[in-house]
Amino acid sequence: MSGHESTYEPTTAFGKWLDARLPIVRMVHAQAVDFPTPRNLNYWWTFGGILSFCLVAQIVTGIVLAMHYQPSAELAFDSVERIRRDVNFGWLLRNLHAVGASMFFLAAYIHIFRGLYYGSYKAPREVLWIIGVLIFLAMMATAFMGYSLPWGQMSLWGVTVITNLFSSLDSIWKGLGTTIVEWLWGGYSVSGVTLNRFYALHYLLPFVLAGLVGLHIWALHVVGQNSPTGLDIKTKSDSVPFTPYATSKDAVGMFAFLLLFCWFAFFLPDYLGHADNYIPANPLVTPPHIVPEWYFLPFYAILRAIPSKLGGVIAMFGAIAVLFFVPWLDTSKVRSTKYRPLYRWFFWLFAFSCLALGWLGSKPAEAEYVFWARVFTFYYFAHFLIVMPLVGWFETPLKVPGSITEAVLGKDKGAKLAPAKS
Amino acid sequence: MALDAEEPDRRDFLVLAAGAFAAVGGAMTLWPFIQQMNPDAGAQALASIEVELSPVKEGQAITVLWRGKPVFIRHRTPEEIKAATAVPMDALVDPLARNDALPEDTPATDLNRTKDGHENWIIMVGICTHLGCIPKGQSMGDSKGDFGGWFCPCHGSHYDTAGRIRKGPAPRNLEVPVYNFVSDTKIKIG
Ligand code: HEM
Ligand code: FES
Numbered sequence: 001m002s003g004h005e006s007t008y009e010p011t012t013a014f015g016k017w018l019d020a021r022l023p024i025v026r027m028v029h030a031q032a033v034d035f036p037t038p039r040n041l042n043y044w045w046t047f048g049g050i051l052s053f054c055l056v057a058q059i060v061t062g063i064v065l066a067m068h069y070q071p072s073a074e075l076a077f078d079s080v081e082r083i084r085r086d087v088n089f090g091w092l093l094r095n096l097h098a099v100g101a102s103m104f105f106l107a108a109y110i111h112i113f114r115g116l117y118y119g120s121y122k123a124p125r126e127v128l129w130i131i132g133v134l135i136f137l138a139m140m141a142t143a144f145m146g147y148s149l150p151w152g153q154m155s156l157w158g159v160t161v162i163t164n165l166f167s168s169l170d171s172i173w174k175g176l177g178t179t180i181v182e183w184l185w186g187g188y189s190v191s192g193v194t195l196n197r198f199y200a201l202h203y204l205l206p207f208v209l210a211g212l213v214g215l216h217i218w219a220l221h222v223v224g225q226n227s228p229t230g231l232d233i234k235t236k237s238d239s240v241p242f243t244p245y246a247t248s249k250d251a252v253g254m255f256a257f258l259l260l261f262c263w264f265a266f267f268l269p270d271y272l273g274h275a276d277n278y279i280p281a282n283p284l285v286t287p288p289h290i291v292p293e294w295y296f297l298p299f300y301a302i303l304r305a306i307p308s309k310l311g312g313v314i315a316m317f318g319a320i321a322v323l324f325f326v327p328w329l330d331t332s333k334v335r336s337t338k339y340r341p342l343y344r345w346f347f348w349l350f351a352f353s354c355l356a357l358g359w360l361g362s363k364p365a366e367a368e369y370v371f372w373a374r375v376f377t378f379y380y381f382a383h384f385l386i387v388m389p390l391v392g393w394f395e396t397p398l399k400v401p402g403s404i405t406e407a408v409l410g411k412d413k414g415a416k417l418a419p420a421k422s
Numbered sequence: 423m424a425l426d427a428e429e430p431d432r433r434d435f436l437v438l439a440a441g442a443f444a445a446v447g448g449a450m451t452l453w454p455f456i457q458q459m460n461p462d463a464g465a466q467a468l469a470s471i472e473v474e475l476s477p478v479k480e481g482q483a484i485t486v487l488w489r490g491k492p493v494f495i496r497h498r499t500p501e502e503i504k505a506a507t508a509v510p511m512d513a514l515v516d517p518l519a520r521n522d523a524l525p526e527d528t529p530a531t532d533l534n535r536t537k538d539g540h541e542n543w544i545i546m547v548g549i550c551t552h553l554g555c556i557p558k559g560q561s562m563g564d565s566k567g568d569f570g571g572w573f574c575p576c577h578g579s580h581y582d583t584a585g586r587i588r589k590g591p592a593p594r595n596l597e598v599p600v601y602n603f604v605s606d607t608k609i610k611i612g
Contacts, residue, residue, distance in 0.1 A: 157555065161576065164554035171593065183456075187465045189490035189549075197459065284485060284492050286555040288575050304577055309552060309593050365577045 006030035031221055036239035037246045038227035040408050044114040045225070045246075046253025047107050053254060054104040055213060059206050061097040069149065071199035073192025076151035077280045095269040101143050102272045103261045105295035108136060116326075117347060119335030120226040126327040128219040131212060133323045138209045140320075143293065145202040151195060152277035153287050159198070160190045161290055165303075168310040189283060229400065229407045230335025238404035289364060297361030298354050302380065304365045305373035315377065322384045329384055331392030334400060342395040343387075350383040465489075470612030472604065475543065483560045485548060488611050492556055493599065494548040494572070495609075498583060503541055505570060506532040506584035514595075515587045521598040532584045535598050545609065546585045547599055550574040552592035557581060572596070 008029035010016045019026055068087050070079040083090035112132070115121055121129035144162065148155045163184050169177035186193035224233055233239045240246075264271065272294060276287045292300050299316050306312035322329075337344050353376040360376065363369040401407035471488050473495065478484050483496040498506075511517060511529060518527065519534035528534050536544055550557050552574065558564040559572035559581070567573030567580035569588045574581075579590030586595040601611040 157576075161553040161555065164552075167554075182461055183459050185461075186459055187461045187490055191490055193465075283490065284487070284556065286557075286574075286576065290555065290576050304591075307591060309591055312591070364575075 004030070004034055004036055007034050031217075031242075032247075033241060033243040035221060035242040036233055036236075037225055037242050038231075038233055038238060038404050039240045039245075040227050040229065040404050041225070041246065041249065042228050043249070043253050044110065044118075044228075046250045046257075047111040047114065048220075049250035050107045050254055050257050051104070051111060052213065054100060054107055055206065055209060058097065058100050058104060059210070061093050061100060062203070062206065064093055065097055066203065069199075071149070071196045073151060073195055073281070076149060076192075076195060080150045092265075095265045098273065099261065099265045099269055101146060102264070102293070102295065103257070104139065105143070107257065108139060109295070112136070113351060116350075117337045118226055118228060119230050119330065119332070119337065121327045122330065122335050123327065124223045125219075125226065128216065128223060129327055130324055131216045131219060133320070135209060135212045135216060136323075137320065138205055138212060140296070142202060142205040142209065143295070145198040145205070147277075147293060148195060148198045149202065150277060151281045153279045153281055153285075154274045154277040154290070156190060156281035156283065157286055157290050158292055159194065162292075163190065163194075165313045165316070168313045171310050191283075226335065227404055228336060228338060229404060230339070231401070231404050231407070234403055235405070291362055294358065294362070297359075298357035298380075299361075301357040301361035301373045302377045304361070305370060305377040315381075319380060322381065326384065326388070329388040331389050332395065332397070333392075334397040336400075339398040339400050340391075340395060341398060343391045346383060346387045346391060349379065350387075353379045353383070470610055472608060472610050474608050476607040480542070485560050486611075488547075488599070492548040493611060494544075494546050494560060494585070494596070496544050496560070498542050498544055502570065502583040503532065506582060506586075509582065509584075509586075513588075515589075516593065516595045518595070519598070520595045522600045523598070530584075530586055530595055535584050535586070535595070537601075537603060540603060543609075544583070544585060545598065545601055545611070546596040548572075548596070550576065550579055550592055551587065551594040551596065552577055552579050552590070557596075 006026050006029055008026045010019045010025070015025065018024070065083060068079060068083050068090065070076055080094070083094050085091070087093075115129065115132070144158075148159045163181055166180045166184070167177035169180065171177075182188060184194070185191065186197060226232070231238075274291060274293075279287075291297070299319055302319050303312045303316040306315045332340060332343065334340055337347050356376045357373065357380065360369050360373045402411075471486065473484075473486055475495070475497070478495065478497045480497050481499050483494060485492045485494055487493070496502075509532075511531070514530055517530055519530045521528060521535055524534060533541065535546075548556050548560070553576060555574050555576035557567075557572035557574040557579070559566045565573045565575075567589075569580050569582035571583045571585060572581040573579070574590065574592065577591050579592035580588050581592075581596060582588050584595075585598075587593070599611055601609050604610050
């Protein structure tokens with residue numbers, strides 16, 4: 001990993017014995033204590049730790065829910081009701097898990113936008129960024145399958161609409177889409193068979209996610225953290241050790257986040273969900289207005305903005321796929337948007353488009369909503385495919401400080417501490 | 423290794439053969455793991471059902487479940503039939519009948535989507551060809567859309583009184599399953 005030295009020195013006999021056989025304590029010490037972090041990190045950098053917490057929280061609450069949950073079309077709905085009403089503290093565990101999924105996405109979106117703003121995807125962090133996009137995909141798959149488990153009306157019809165996306169492949173190669181959809185369903189419609197396999201995968205995917213997070217952190221510790229200036233650590237005075245500096249800042253961010261989390265879990269547990277999911281699944285009646293969970297709404301708006309079935313599906317998946325190419329689409333020499341006076345406007349326009357798409361996704365697919373969804377869908381793609389390459393080309397960036405130390409302490413003092421650019 | 427790199431030797435052969443063996447073996451082992459997810463014989467066997475039509479009066483509709491899918495059965499009024507037959511072919515989004523009992527390229531006339539002599543009955547799989555919602559239009563109070571047939575509220579697809587897509591994102595007409603009149607008032611679906 002990155003070439004800093006571990007200050008770990010085993011003191012006990014056992015410590016020395018283990019260190020010679022499996023230097024695991026040394027590794028943890030190097031990565032979680034000595035690891036040099038930029039001295040100018042702001043609170044947007046605390047979301048990585050918050051996300052790790054979210055994953056652990058989902059796994060822990062999920063495993064105990066699994067002890068009471070029944071994955072069958074006949075029993076699933078009632079078993080979730082039993083968890084909420086009868087199981088000791090079931091109400092709490094269930095609320096933590098359901099609200100936890102929303103909080104996980106909230107943190108992930110903040111984390112992603114942080115990366116976009118400060119150019120954290122640019123060399124040498126391309127692989128780190130790509131693993132991040134893979135994590136985002138795995139999260140979406142996990143949450144989608146999790147939402148099917150209570151087997152309410154939204155569970156059933158959400159699964160129906162989303163799995164049917166694949167049937168659009170029929171227009172490329174006759175029968176291909178239908179074959180895939182029936183394979184996913186294990187029948188000719190979404191049924192208990194589908195629920196059962198989604199449950200198995202919902203249990204599996206978080207562990208895949210944990211593996212990906214491991215790779216993500218590994219890649220991070222090889223290239224080092226980006227910083228609000230977009231500058232890398234060049235000298236010792238640019239950095240502080242991870243513990244206690246980053247750890248304690250992370251703890252402050254985490255507590256603030258937990259306040260929000262608990263506020264929802266205790267006072268508004270159903271605010272982020274849809275009331276129709278408390279109606280048992282009925283394969284003969286479609287709810288009047290199918291909406292996914294809030295965190296999927298921007299993508300849902302993009303799907304509905306395109307008037308062709310296959311086109312909508314391609315646009316929706318394209319909206320995520322385009323993220324993989326961001327490191328090469330952005331042509332700017334400067335990482336941080338802080339020093340990009342022109343790009344900054346486009347960044348906020350992009351953020352606004354995503355929020356607008358989210359709002360539009362919650363509205364019925366009617367005339368003016370569809371019109372605006374098209375406008376913002378256009379900008380969503382234009383931002384990546386047109387703005388990023390062109391603005392990077394034309395823009396004259398502001399003067400970037402010589403080093404992190406200089407950015408924090410001013411030029412004179414900074415120059416004294418960090419003599420020359422290395 | 424052979425000194426002459428051009429000439430394939432025994433080792434190359436062994437590597438290739440072992441690689442091919444592993445690839446074929448891997449694919450064969452994978453197959454049961456993929457195939458287990460497909461509908462099993464039990465699901466395929468729930469193939470046909472019989473439905474008594476006499477209780478369904480003109481202007482009424484019922485929905486029955488076949489292979490886990492809803493099937494719409496509507497007893498159409500003369501006006502509804504007239505509306506369906508009056509539609510010129512070039513007004514249709516999807517020109518094909520989508521009638522599983524007829525060849526694929528059959529045009530979507532009203533006659534081709536019903537049974538000769540039983541044009542008052544329209545019988546279709548009630549699943550929107552867009553993303554699989556169940557369109558409204560079976561119950562009295564339902565919105566029937568701009569063309570008096572069915573309306574899918576999920577993303578706004580309008581079907582006419584012959585179940586043909588006329589407006590909205592759905593690409594195809596509602597599917598007409600294979601069915602037969604076993605008597606004047608009874609059908610067998612599947
Ligand atoms: C990445 C981590 C995870 C995410 C994002 C996630 C997400 C979700 C979501 C959105 C629901 C539906 C909640 C509702 O509206 O009722 C759910 C339900 C459920 N999940 Fe997870 N989950 C995760 C991990 C796990 C794990 C590791 C397990 C178990 C081993 C698990 C077991 C369950 C069970 C049993 C339910 C059904 C009970 C219920 O609906 O409250 N989950 N999950
Ligand atoms: S599923 Fe019917 S319009 Fe989309």
